[in-house]
Structure formats: structure tokens, C-alpha cells
Amino acid sequence: MYEGKDVPDGDTFLYHFKKLDSKEQITQMFDSITDLLFNFAKKQYCLLNRRKLDIAYDVHKIPYYGNKNDSFIRGGKHERGTSYFYQFLTCDIVVAGKRFTIDVVPIHPLDNLEELLHRSLEKVKRKIQIHRAFLDRGFANSKCINVLRAHNVKFIMPIARNDKIKQWMDKSQDCKARLIEHFMLHQTAVNLYLVDDEEGIKRCFITNLKIPALLAHYFYQWYSKRWGIETGYRLKAQDFKPRTTSKNFTLRLFYFFFSVMLYNLWVLVNICVGITLYSRVPIKPLITAKRF
Numbered sequence: 585m586y587e588g589k590d591v592p593d594g595d596t597f598l599y600h601f602k603k604l605d606s607k608e609q610i611t612q613m614f615d616s617i618t619d620l621l622f623n624f625a626k627k628q629y630c631l632l633n634r635r636k637l638d639i640a641y642d643v644h645k646i647p648y649y650g651n652k653n654d655s656f657i658r659g660g661k662h663e664r665g666t667s668y669f670y671q672f673l674t675c676d677i678v679v680a681g682k683r684f685t686i687d688v689v690p691i692h693p694l695d696n697l698e699e700l701l702h703r704s705l706e707k708v709k710r711k712i713q714i715h716r717a718f719l720d721r722g723f724a725n726s727k728c729i730n731v732l733r734a735h736n737v738k739f740i741m742p743i744a745r746n747d748k749i750k751q752w753m754d755k756s757q758d759c760k761a762r763l764i765e766h767f768m769l770h771q772t773a774v775n776l777y778l779v780d781d782e783e784g785i786k787r788c789f790i791t792n793l794k795i796p797a798l799l800a801h802y803f804y805q806w807y808s809k810r811w812g813i814e815t816g817y818r819l820k821a822q823d824f825k826p827r828t829t830s831k832n833f834t835l836r837l838f839y840f841f842f843s844v845m846l847y848n849l850w851v852l853v854n855i856c857v858g859i860t861l862y863s864r865v866p867i868k869p870l871i872t873a874k875r876f
Contacts, residue, residue, distance in 0.1 A: 598830075598835070601834075601835050601838055604834050604835075604838060606834070607690055607833075607834065607837055610834060610837050610838050610841055611688075611689075611690070611841075613841070614688065614841040614844065614845065615707070617845050618684075618686065618687075618711075618845070618848065619711070621684075621848050621849065621852055622684070622686075622711055624852070625852060625855065628856075629855065629856075629859055631682065631855065631865070632677075632682065632684075632711070632712055635713070635715075636712075636713040636714060636715035637677050637679050637682070637712050637713065637714065637715055638677070638678050638679055638714075638715050638716050638717075638718065638806075638809055639675055639676065639677055639678060639686070639708065639712075639714055639715075639716075639717050639718070640675070640676050640678045640717070640718040640719070640809065640810040640812075640813050641673065641674070641675050641701065641704075641717060641718075641719045641723065642673075642674050642676075642719075642720060642810075642813050643671055643672070643673055643674075643691065643697075643720075643722055644671065644672045644673075644674050644817060645660060645669040645670070645671050646669055646670040646671075646672075646836075646840065647663075647664045647665065647666045647668075647669055648666060648668045648669055648670055649665070649666055649668075650831045651831070652668060654831065654833050655692065655693070655833075656670055656690060656691075656692055656693070656833050657669070657670065657693070658670070658671050658691065658693050659693075670690070670833075670836065670837075670840075671690075671691040672688050672689060672690055672691060672840065673687075673688070673689040673691055673697070673700050673701065673704060674687065674688050674689075674813070675687040675688075675704055675708055676812070676813050676816060677712070678718065678809040678810060678812050678813070679809075680812075680867045680868075681854070681855065681858070681865040681866055681867050681868075682851070682855070682865065683812050683816060683851055684848050684851055684852075685816065685844050685847060685848060686708055686711055686712065687704045687707055687708050688840075688841065688844055689703070689704055690837060696727075697722075697723070697727075697728060698725075698727040698728050698730075698731050701723070701728055701731050701732075702731045702734075702735075705731070705732075705735045705737065706735075709735065714737055714738075715738070716737075716738045716739065716740060716793075716806065717732065717737050717738065717739045717740075718739070718740055718741065718806070718807055718809060718810040719739060719740075719741040720741060720742065720810075721741065721742055721743060721744055723741055724741050724742070724743040724744070724769070724790060725769070725770065726769055726770035726771060726772035729769065729772050729774060729790075729792075730772060732792070733792065738791070738792060738793055739791060739792060740789055740790075740791045740793065740803060740806060740807055741789065741790055741791070742787065742788060742789055742790075742807070743769075743776075743788050743789070743790045744788075745788060748767075749776070749788055752764055752776070752778060753778055753786055753788075756778050756786070759797075760779070760780040760801075761777065761778065761779045761780065761797040761798065761800040761801065762777070762778045762797055763775060763776070763777055763794075763796075763797045763800065764776040764777075764778070765794075767790070769790065774790040774791065774792065775790065775791050775792065775793065775794055776788065776789070776790055777789045777790075777791065777797070777800045777803060779800040779801060779803055779804070780801075781804060782804075787804075789803045789807070791803075816847060819847060819850075819873045820840075820843040820844060820846075820847050821843070822873075823873040823874055823876075824842075824843040824844075824846040824847050824850075824873070825839060825840065825842075825843035826839045826842065826843070847873075850869075850871070850873055850876045853871060853876065854866055854869045854870055854871055857870050857871060858870055
């Protein structure tokens with residue numbers, strides 16, 4: 585296919601990639617390309633710059649099976665044959681048809697999650713207007729909540745049941761939904777909602793939103809948007825991520841960022857095709873990831 589073309593081989597690529605000796609350098613490259621894609625979408629299609637958008641934060645873990653000398657290896661719950669992982673704080677838009685990954689931050693074992701969240705929100709707010717943020721239980725602590733409040737971000741997240749929550753659940757067995765205002769979570773006040781799901785199992789959400797308890801079932805509908813992140817991770821891993829056995833962190837970091845950039849470009853191409861052919865942003869991709 586490339587006969588007669590001056591195309592570098594794999595060893596040449598690796599030689600140059602390994603000269604990237606700074607995660608800051610790689611992160612800056614990713615941010616520049618992300619800004620380029622976003623600015624194109626904003627200028628050409630007036631996307632992402634008018635209405636507020638829902639986002640979701642997550643800690644993405646990539647299993648690691650080598651020696652534990654790499655400074656960015658973090659321990660965790662045993663899964664997929666290992667207890668060690670590279671971890672990334674990621675932020676995604678969770679609006680159908682616009683599911684861009686807008687920020688990725690490598691997590692060092694000595695990093696504080698709330699500090700990374702603060703720096704990430706500063707970048708994200710320069711790119712889009714945030715409507716609501718959906719986060720998982722790992723962010724359900726006073727430090728992360730205070731960061732979200734400092735940025736005036738409306739948030740929704742589930743919370744694990746502690747003794748205090750169990751007491752409220754015992755008091756709420758006869759009602760499908762209940763609001764406990766000014767619930768104290770480590771000296772930080774939040775609104776606690778206890779809401780029955782479709783199977784009648786009561787779940788717990790904390791938020792700085794305030795809606796009537798009778799409407800609390802909407803939390804399931806809103807929070808379900810977050811599951812699009814898992815689909816994005818699967819596409820990045822299966823269709824966009826280069827394969828490597830290298831233990832070089834900067835190379836593996838570059839490959840992960842590269843998969844994110846390809847994923848974002850795929851989202852943008854689907855937007856361009858949908859608007860060109862049908863004058864609208866497609867809810868479902870018109871071009872599959874594999875075909876792209």
C-alpha cells in the first residue's frame with residue numbers, strides 16, 4: 585500500500601517518542617490539539633459555546649503487569665489480574681452526540697485528587713459552560729465537594745452508606761424518596777436524597793441541587809448519562825489505542841493521549857457528517873469507530 589513512499593518504520597517512531605521525557609510536554613501537546621478540535625467545532629458549527637453542558641469526572645485505571653519501579657504506578661483493588669495501575673483523572677462531556685473527552689490528568693501516587701480536580705475544572709471552564717457534573721463515590725468527600733462549590737459547579741454523586749445514612753434509611757422505609765437537607769459530610773453540608781430505584785431498592789445521592797423529593801427519581805435519569813464514559817473507555821482501548829509492551833511511562837502516556845485524541849476526532853467527524861447530510865448533530869454515530 586505504501587510502496588515507494590517515504591514512511592518511517594515502527595522503530596523510528598519509538599525512537600522519537602521515547603525522547604519525550606516530560607509528562608508536562610505530552611500533556612501540553614494533548615491540550616493544544618484538544619483546543620484545536622474544540623475551536624474548529626465552535627467556529628464552524630457553533631457547537632459547545634452556547635448552551636451549558638453536562639460533564640462527568642472519573643478515575644480511569646489501566647492495568648499494569650510489570651515491575652513496580654515506575655513512579656506513576658498506583659496500588660488498588662485487585663482486578664484484571666493485578667493490583668497496580670496507571671490512573672488518570674478524566675473529564676467528558678456527557679451530552680449525546682458531543683461526548684468529547686475534554687481533559688485528562690495523569691495521577692501520581694502522591695497527588696491529591698482534590699487539587700487535580702481544581703486544576704482540571706479551571707481548564708474545563710475555559711472551554712465550555714458547565715451545567716451539571718456527575719461524579720462517582722470516589723469523589724464523595726468534603727475536600728472534593730468544597731472544590732466543586734468553589735467553582736460554582738452543580739454536582740450529583742452517589743455515596744456509600746455509613747452509619748448515619750443507614751439511620752436515615754431506616755427512618756425512610758415507608759417513603760419512596762426523601763430529602764435530608766444540610767446533611768453533614770465531614771463538616772461539609774450537602775443535600776442527601778434517598779430514592780427508590782425501579783426495583784424498589786433505595787439508593788443514596790448527595791448534591792448541591794435542591795429539588796422536591798417527589799421529583800428525586802430524576803437523579804437516576806440524569807446520572808445515567810455518566811455511563812457513556814464506559815463506552816468511551818472501551819472504544820479508546822479496543823479501537824484507538826496503540827499496542828505496546830513497553831514499560832516506559834512517557835511512551836505509554838503518549839499512547840493513551842493519542843487514543844483520546846483519535847476518539848475526539850472521531851466524535852468531531854461524526855458531527856461534521858451529521859450536520860452536512862442531515863443538518864443536525866447525530867445522536868448515534870454515523871461512522872463506527874472501527875470504520876473510522
